[in-house]
Amino acid sequence: MKLSCEIDIHPLTRVEGHGRIEISIKNGTVQKAQWEVVETPRFFEAILVGKMWENAPYLCGRICGICSIGHTLAAIRAVENGFGLVPSEQTSQLRLLLKHMETLQSHILHLYFLTAPDFLGTGSVFPLIKSHPEAVLRAARLKKLANDAADLIGGRRLHPTRTVVGGFTMLPDMAELQKIRTRLQESLDDLTATVDLFATFTIPDFVRETEFVSLKGKGDYPFIGGDLISTDGVGRREEEYLEMSNEYMVEHSTAKWSRLSRDAFAVGALARINNNYAGLCSQAQQAAEQLKLTPVNHNPFMNNIAQLVECVQVAQDSMALIDQLTGTSWQATRQQVVPKAGLGVAAVEVPRGILYHCYEFDDTGRIIRADCVIPTSQNHGNIHLDIVELARQGAASGTGDRSLELLAQMLVRAYDPCISCSVH
Amino acid sequence: MGKEKTYLGVPVYRPRVAFFEFTSCEGCQLQILNREESLLDFLNLVEIVDFREAMTEGSDDYEIAFVEGCISRDDEVVRLQEIRQRAKVLVALGSCACFGGVNQLKNRFLDQGWVHRQVYGEYPIASLPVRSLADIVTVDVSIFGCPIKKEEVEKIVTNIALGKSIVHPKYPVCMECQANENICLFDLGEPCLGPVTRAGCDSWCPNNRAGCWGCRGPADDADPQRLKAIMVKHGFSLETIIDRLDCFGGFVRESARLRDELENVGQTGSVDPGGGI
Ligand code: SF4
Ligand code: SF4
Numbered sequence: 001m002k003l004s005c006e007i008d009i010h011p012l013t014r015v016e017g018h019g020r021i022e023i024s025i026k027n028g029t030v031q032k033a034q035w036e037v038v039e040t041p042r043f044f045e046a047i048l049v050g051k052m053w054e055n056a057p058y059l060c061g062r063i064c065g066i067c068s069i070g071h072t073l074a075a076i077r078a079v080e081n082g083f084g085l086v087p088s089e090q091t092s093q094l095r096l097l098l099k100h101m102e103t104l105q106s107h108i109l110h111l112y113f114l115t116a117p118d119f120l121g122t123g124s125v126f127p128l129i130k131s132h133p134e135a136v137l138r139a140a141r142l143k144k145l146a147n148d149a150a151d152l153i154g155g156r157r158l159h160p161t162r163t164v165v166g167g168f169t170m171l172p173d174m175a176e177l178q179k180i181r182t183r184l185q186e187s188l189d190d191l192t193a194t195v196d197l198f199a200t201f202t203i204p205d206f207v208r209e210t211e212f213v214s215l216k217g218k219g220d221y222p223f224i225g226g227d228l229i230s231t232d233g234v235g236r237r238e239e240e241y242l243e244m245s246n247e248y249m250v251e252h253s254t255a256k257w258s259r260l261s262r263d264a265f266a267v268g269a270l271a272r273i274n275n276n277y278a279g280l281c282s283q284a285q286q287a288a289e290q291l292k293l294t295p296v297n298h299n300p301f302m303n304n305i306a307q308l309v310e311c312v313q314v315a316q317d318s319m320a321l322i323d324q325l326t327g328t329s330w331q332a333t334r335q336q337v338v339p340k341a342g343l344g345v346a347a348v349e350v351p352r353g354i355l356y357h358c359y360e361f362d363d364t365g366r367i368i369r370a371d372c373v374i375p376t377s378q379n380h381g382n383i384h385l386d387i388v389e390l391a392r393q394g395a396a397s398g399t400g401d402r403s404l405e406l407l408a409q410m411l412v413r414a415y416d417p418c419i420s421c422s423v424h
Numbered sequence: 425m426g427k428e429k430t431y432l433g434v435p436v437y438r439p440r441v442a443f444f445e446f447t448s449c450e451g452c453q454l455q456i457l458n459r460e461e462s463l464l465d466f467l468n469l470v471e472i473v474d475f476r477e478a479m480t481e482g483s484d485d486y487e488i489a490f491v492e493g494c495i496s497r498d499d500e501v502v503r504l505q506e507i508r509q510r511a512k513v514l515v516a517l518g519s520c521a522c523f524g525g526v527n528q529l530k531n532r533f534l535d536q537g538w539v540h541r542q543v544y545g546e547y548p549i550a551s552l553p554v555r556s557l558a559d560i561v562t563v564d565v566s567i568f569g570c571p572i573k574k575e576e577v578e579k580i581v582t583n584i585a586l587g588k589s590i591v592h593p594k595y596p597v598c599m600e601c602q603a604n605e606n607i608c609l610f611d612l613g614e615p616c617l618g619p620v621t622r623a624g625c626d627s628w629c630p631n632n633r634a635g636c637w638g639c640r641g642p643a644d645d646a647d648p649q650r651l652k653a654i655m656v657k658h659g660f661s662l663e664t665i666i667d668r669l670d671c672f673g674g675f676v677r678e679s680a681r682l683r684d685e686l687e688n689v690g691q692t693g694s695v696d697p698g699g700g701i
């Protein structure tokens with residue numbers, strides 16, 4: 001029997017922000033397959049114009065509730081790059097540690113609260129409290145550890161208070177930092193259990209070749225600043241981000257879309273691992289092997305798995321960072337900031353992919369132009385093409401409309417889209 | 425399953441609550457999920473029937489609606505009015521909902537067409553000037569903050585469930601800050617809106633040696649002239665004060681007055697400290 005179905009999922013649940021999936025199939029032929037973004041825009045790039053530089057991190061953190069630390073750090077880096085301020089090693093280490101904690105908390109939230117219900121056949125995490133209490137408690141423990149550490153270093157887990165241009169307003173207590181180190185060590189068992197749990201899930205078998213864009217490591221696994229790279233062989237410097245992001249508008253979206261060598265590209269954990277697998281620590285590579293993730297992997301559902309591998313990576317790297325930080329006494333908290341005219345660009349890997357902030361300043365440090373390119377905007381085009389391909393495969397194989405509907409939702413969720421952030 | 429919970433053998437009524445979001449960063453909703461140690465207790469306190477960010481099944485049958493975000497499009501006005509009709513109690517969750525939040529900063533431009541062109545060029549996208557929830561419907565309870573404090577939400581939800589009234593502190597952040605024995609930021613050369621901002625956050629930012637930006641809006645007896653006097657005495661420009669007062673939309677009137685003054689003195693002129701300090 002030839003498949004006919006009308007799927008209209010609006011609003012899509014268990015994602016951040018407002019999106020819509022529409023699929024229409026008649027007698028085995030796809031009439032329409034579309035990913036639509038209906039979120040209301042907030043005009044951050046205009047809001048920043050005329051504001052002094054110190055407003056940028058404070059305001060831009062509010063682009064996104066889930067990755068406020070990433071936005072704050074990107075804004076800080078863009079200002080510092082614009083003013084030619086090079087942060088101290090201590091500041092850079094603390095910032096990376098803080099970012100790792102955001103990555104851990106965001107990935108754990110996505111994996112357990114938003115993704116796992118699909119694989120365990122429930123509509124939300126709430127029924128899992130009864131059916132899988134140990135998994136929910138494990139998720140809560142990991143999330144709490146990451147959030148407590150973010151409180152300690154950034155002053156606040158959401159919209160951090162201590163992070164400023166030039167450094168920090170206050171440094172964490174060494175003894176407290178050591179306690180985080182101990183808890184990270186203890187959390188490795190929870191991460192192993194998470195890897196074991198996700199190894200039992202059947203990841204949908206779906207492949208569509210695409211291009212993956214991320215920061216390029218120098219032998220390490222990169223998160224803050226540096227060169228840009230794609231799996232199709234494009235390489236650019238941080239300042240040349242516009243040649244990497246190429247934003248454009250489409251009719252069915254209030255967010256901008258992006259393309260590079262093909263019609264669309266992907267950013268995020270899978271893109272980072274596809275480009276920087278060699279930079280992962282051995283424990284993370286072991287997890288990748290157990291979860292059957294080898295680069296370059298073109299299955300978008302594997303982004304969930306890539307996030308889990310990154311959890312192992314950031315937990316290990318955080319312990320190493322704390323060892324370095326606690327190995328010496330605290331140096332200066334904050335460097336002096338001297339504004340100057342010019343352009344500042346920052347590329348930062350946030351949980352959902354590469355993020356760019358760019359500001360132009362006058363000689364007093366007032367912002368005269370701002371541009372923020374959000375990971376999820378860069379992914380929208382790729383999500384759309386995946387939906388089109390999923391619909392085509394579904395129509396060809398006669399997959400029932402219920403299972404196609406579920407697969408389409410799981411597909412979008414796998415990108416962990418941050419939609420309100422993409423329409424900032 | 426809403427009503428079988430007991431406390432000391434007495435059945436406890438769990439209100440049916442729903443969460444909704446409009447134009448915002450969705451951080452306030454995230455704060456609800458963000459206190460892992462008490463999340464399960466919180467879930468015992470209420471029955472969540474709709475929470476799009478966390479669950480697929482939604483229901484229209486709720487008593488308390490927590491609404492996050494500001495209003496910036498026609499369809500949002502309609503949706504908010506529908507929520508108002510269904511909910512017994514409508515709670516504005518966070519500064520976006522209470523005052524417009526950072527989003528209302530776009531309202532300061534006279535030419536909204538320019539705002540649009542900065543981001544989208546000539547491409548048409550629907551958007552209205554930002555309004556708070558109370559600009560459109562009656563709000564029963566406001567929970568201030570960018571972000572909200574989860575402890576405060578839990579206290580307020582308990583009080584709503586028990587039918588107690590909600591009282592916000594009338595005094596400014598400075599009171600909490602002094603009780604916390606912080607070094608005053610003005611003595612460290614940093615500006616702070618603590619003298620005029622409503623307390624209740626336990627001086628969250630000054631505890632971290634960061635100045636207050638007024639996310640909770642004005643305290644009952646906030647005196648912007650006194651703030652101006654303190655700021656000017658410590659060498660801060662009117663522009664710095666205005667930047668901060670503007671940030672979350674709680675001080676629209678106060679900053680408009682200062683902006684008039686700024687225009688009168690011009691960019692270079694000296695400022696009359698005014699006030700009593
Ligand atoms: S009040 Fe702040 S944290 Fe809450 S939704 Fe608005 S911007 Fe986000
Ligand atoms: S730091 Fe701010 S809140 Fe604290 S006493 Fe000084 S002015 Fe008041």
Ligand code: SF4
Binds near residue numbers: 622637
């Ligand atoms: S100190 Fe000020 S800005 Fe910080 S949370 Fe409290 S009211 Fe908001």
